[in-house]
Amino acid sequence: MSTQRLGIIxxxxxxxxxxxxxxxxxxxxxRNQGGVTxxxxxxxxxxxxxxxxxxxxxxxxxxAHGISRFGTDLDQALANKEDTVFFDAGxxxxxxxxxxxxxxxxxHVYCEKPIATNLNExxxxxxxxxxxxIKHGAVQDKLFLPGLRKLDMLKxxxxxxxxxxxxxxxxxxxxxxxxxxxxxxSWNYRKEDGGGIILDMVCHWRYVLDNLFGEVQSVSCLxxxxxxxxxxxxxxxxxxxxxxxxxxxxxxxxxxxxxVIAQVNSSWTTRVNRDDLVTxxxxxxxxSAVAGLQSCKAQSRVNTPxxxxxxxxKQTMNFTEQWQxxxxxxxxxxxxxxxxxxxxxxxxxNEPYRWTLPEGAKGVQLVxxxxxxxxxxxxxxxxxxxx
Numbered sequence: 054m055s056t057q058r059l060g061i062i063x064x065x066x067x068x069x070x071x072x073x074x075x076x077x078x079x080x081x082x083x084r085n086q087g088g089v090t091x092x093x094x095x096x097x098x099x100x101x102x103x104x105x106x107x108x109x110x111x112x113x114x115x116x117a118h119g120i121s122r123f124g125t126d127l128d129q130a131l132a133n134k135e136d137t138v139f140f141d142a143g144x145x146x147x148x149x150x151x152x153x154x155x156x157x158x159x160x161h162v163y164c165e166k167p168i169a170t171n172l173n174e175x176x177x178x179x180x181x182x183x184x185x186x187i188k189h190g191a192v193q194d195k196l197f198l199p200g201l202r203k204l205d206m207l208k209x210x211x212x213x214x215x216x217x218x219x220x221x222x223x224x225x226x227x228x229x230x231x232x233x234x235x236x237x238x239s240w241n242y243r244k245e246d247g248g249g250i251i252l253d254m255v256c257h258w259r260y261v262l263d264n265l266f267g268e269v270q271s272v273s274c275l276x277x278x279x280x281x282x283x284x285x286x287x288x289x290x291x292x293x294x295x296x297x298x299x300x301x302x303x304x305x306x307x308x309x310x311x312x313v314i315a316q317v318n319s320s321w322t323t324r325v326n327r328d329d330l331v332t333x334x335x336x337x338x339x340x341s342a343v344a345g346l347q348s349c350k351a352q353s354r355v356n357t358p359x360x361x362x363x364x365x366x367k368q369t370m371n372f373t374e375q376w377q378x379x380x381x382x383x384x385x386x387x388x389x390x391x392x393x394x395x396x397x398x399x400x401x402x403n404e405p406y407r408w409t410l411p412e413g414a415k416g417v418q419l420v421x422x423x424x425x426x427x428x429x430x431x432x433x434x435x436x437x438x439x440x
Contacts, residue, residue, distance in 0.1 A: 056088055056096040059397060060136030062160070064104045064127060064151065065143030067114060069238075070165065074194070074389040075142055076103075081118050082390055089397045097401050104130050127151075131158040138400065140164065144240075145247045149174040152410075156181055161188040161400050163393075166256045167420065168413035170247050175417035179410040179440050190396045190406060191413030193260045197388030200344035203379045204333060205265055207351060208308075213337025214354070216313050219266050219305075223254065223331040224298070224320035230284025237321065239285035242278075242293040249295035251276055254319040255423050256416030258303075260408075263415070266335070267305030267313045271434045274301040274423035279322040297321045301423060343376065347385075350376035411440040 066076045080099050083089055088096035102122035105111035115123035130136065131154065139155035141148055141164040149169045155162050162182060168191050169175035182189040195201060207213065227237050240246035241253070251274070262269050276296035285291050298320040305313040329345030342351040358375050360368075392408065399406035418438050426433045 054094050056098050058100050059097050061099050061101045061138040061140060062104060062130045062136050063101045064141045066103055067105050067110050068142060071142030078387045079390040079393045089394050091398060091402050097397055102130055102136060131155060137161060145170050149178045152178050153181060156185050156187055163190045163396055165192050166413055167252060167417050168410055169417055172417050172421045175414040176440060179414045182410045183440060188400050189410045190408050191410055193408045194388045194392060195257050195261050196264055197391045199347045199385035200349050203349035204335060204342055204344045207342055212340045213335060214339030215311055216307050216337045218313060218336045219315040220334040221317040222327060224323045225330050226324050227321040229280055242283055242295050242297060244295040250319050250321055251296050251299045251423050252420050255420045258317055259416040259419040260412060262303060262305055262315055266315060267307040269303050269419060269435050270306050271304045271432050272301060272422050272426050273432045274299060274426040276427045349379040351379055352376045414438060
């Protein structure tokens, strides 16, 4: 058994997502476990170099996690032929330019979503990646969550029968900043800085819907800016120009040709009264299931209760107790780490890999379609995307 090095340029990992999920819980965790195991038993050890604009911040982050290489010069890092992968978790507005620069330098590229703020740039960078011959990927982490993996298992087992509908409830209350400290960056609420929950979340819903429930055919979406004023990191008030909630309905073509309706609410202005920050409720002719980030509960056709509607008396049935847990039949690793391992094996031994930049472009396409629906107050079809 041998171990080979894989040099990875990691850009934008001082932010919350890049640091916690991609650096610490993915690359550092992979290094701590001894690398990624290939099909022949050999290992691949990631050797990251952290690149960022703030020299002190990037140095402190690298030293805190035993990483010897760091710097502020991206061009110099891209010029190093020993580092063959470029990863970006920086701002969405910069992403297409950075990816193009890395692709022209001959690097394989992997990035956070959205891959761009608009469809033209998303398609352009996806086409460049396809034509260049490099390997490429976009983060689609929700597919690797334990709850959704259990839903996928139920679907593959035929548990739902004919799938009918999906209801996704996502969100929580993001503090305005005047009374309690903010827990999301202020740029999230400025459209001019790439903010907005539609751009942030509809990219996720595209790959979740397409992969688990059916290909998206059309959308009706209403966005809202419920909180007009928030306070930024300097405790200064500012006007919110981006949407903080979205209420959408999608028509899907199910995997057996059936029509599936998906209702998806996304909000940073809702208080949680459900089992998790996001729940996926799937109804089918033979059974239903509700999944969160980790857990999944199911109710089959033969175990479905017969409630009685009587508004004059207190409800005696405890509906939540009538569902059965889908058990943990394996150890579920971090979803971001799992996708990193897939991508590394894709690079080194050409393992099949479907979470590519064209798939990321589909997410941006649905964002633009949802925004168009909101603007024009109508249903909008989602055509096939040609890359």
